[in-house]
Amino acid sequence: MEVKLISFTPNAERICAISAALTHSNASPDEIEKMDDKTLKNILLHVLERGHLSVVEHASFTFAISGVSRVLTHQLVRHRIASYSQQSQRFVRLEEVRYVTPPSISRDDNIRKRFEDFMRKAWKEYKALLDAGIPEEDARYVLPNAAKTNIIVTMNARSLLNFFELRCCLKAQWEIRKLANMMLKEVKKVAPTIFKNAGPPCKTRGICPEKDRDCPFYPGD
Numbered sequence: 396m397e398v399k400l401i402s403f404t405p406n407a408e409r410i411c412a413i414s415a416a417l418t419h420s421n422a423s424p425d426e427i428e429k430m431d432d433k434t435l436k437n438i439l440l441h442v443l444e445r446g447h448l449s450v451v452e453h454a455s456f457t458f459a460i461s462g463v464s465r466v467l468t469h470q471l472v473r474h475r476i477a478s479y480s481q482q483s484q485r486f487v488r489l490e491e492v493r494y495v496t497p498p499s500i501s502r503d504d505n506i507r508k509r510f511e512d513f514m515r516k517a518w519k520e521y522k523a524l525l526d527a528g529i530p531e532e533d534a535r536y537v538l539p540n541a542a543k544t545n546i547i548v549t550m551n552a553r554s555l556l557n558f559f560e561l562r563c564c565l566k567a568q569w570e571i572r573k574l575a576n577m578m579l580k581e582v583k584k585v586a587p588t589i590f591k592n593a594g595p596p597c598k599t600r601g602i603c604p605e606k607d608r609d610c611p612f613y614p615g616d
């Protein structure tokens with residue numbers, strides 16, 4: 396899996412902080428814009444800690460994600476407050492046998508071999524269908540969920556905070572959890588204040604909506 400933060404709102408934190416300051420002040424936008432970075436950062440933190448998250452909707456982040464499975468992207472696109480562009484299985488002929496192997500399968504030689512045999516068979520059938528004149532959009536029906544794909548996603552910071560709460564949790568499926576953690580690492584580099592407390596609910600709110608008492612991070616009742 397490769398994750399690149401390819402674009403983001405310039406001065407993202409300053410713009411969100413100005414928006415936060417504007418909501419709590421008599422000062423004009425011009426006066427607020429002249430505030431120094433430290434003052435603005437404190438205002439942003441204050442507002443975020445109180446859950447006024449709409450101010451961070453002004454910052455957007457675009458990621459190029461490659462080498463992930465269709466299992467992952469099916470879960471990812473359930474996050475509706477976002478924009479997506481995904482490699483098409485209609486317009487792109489998937490010549491190469493490219494798939495994701497879950498760790499639970501790769502750690503056992505016999506099971507991994509069965510899995511790999513099945514993947515090769517699936518692609519063999521796919522190519523046979525194409526050779527028989529079946530269009531890509533129909534031949535793809537035999538391809539597995541494990542098939543690798545590439546996707547570009549843009550989310551604003553508020554939607555990302557929600558995404559991290561749901562997908563950085565140990566209860567989330569391993570592949571999307573891995574993606575969420577990689578995305579979080581990237582945005583923390585460019586917007587450390589907005590994402591200071593980002594992560595699963597046990598971290599952000601000290602609660603476990605999953606009520607999973609066996610989780611090593613269970614915050615208690």
Ligand SMILES: Cc1cc2nc3c(=O)[nH]c(=O)nc-3n(C[C@H](O)[C@H](O)[C@H](O)COP(=O)(O)OP(=O)(O)OC[C@H]3O[C@@H](n4cnc5c(N)ncnc54)[C@H](O)[C@@H]3O)c2cc1C
Pocket residue numbers: 473474475476477554557561562566567568
């Ligand atoms: C551990 C886990 C297990 C899951 N299991 C399943 C499953 O078994 N089956 C399944 O179908 N899905 C499952 N999901 C997907 C889940 O139900 C959500 O669809 C997905 O996580 C997107 O979350 P979201 O709606 O908060 O995000 P977004 O779609 O980005 O929405 C963000 C927020 O906007 C608001 N919002 C968005 N659209 C609406 C709307 N139409 N009406 C009102 N408010 C709205 C909500 O507050 C929402 O939280 C699972 C998710 C997780 C993390």
